[in-house]
Amino acid sequence: MDSLYVLIPIAILFVLIAVGVFFWAVRSDQFEDLERQGMNILLDDQPQKKKPENAEKDDH
Template sequence: MESLYILIPIAILFVIIAVAVFFWAVRSDQFEDLERQGMNVLLDDDAPDTSEHQAKDKAETHPTDKQKKDES
């Protein structure tokens, strides 16, 4: 029974903190555009970087002059 004297104020404090965080989120426009964030998952805007792959492929298929000298 004595633990209720501690738990009830702690619970009230948590509720006050939760309400304050909720009102902060509403005032800072955290809930303005909920649909866009859901659609961002479905859209693939990142284009693959082909320059690195092409450079790597060229290096593998066409050895440089230094590699040619090392081999001979």
């Protein structure tokens, strides 16, 4: 029974922290665009442009 006097305030503290983190995430627009990040993994990266071989030797 004595452990409840410790566990209940700890549980309330955890709930308050979780609610605070949730409201912080909502205010900082963490949930603004949920679809874009999920679709980014499906898209191919843009091909890298090759540099011409003569571009590195332009020390003249």
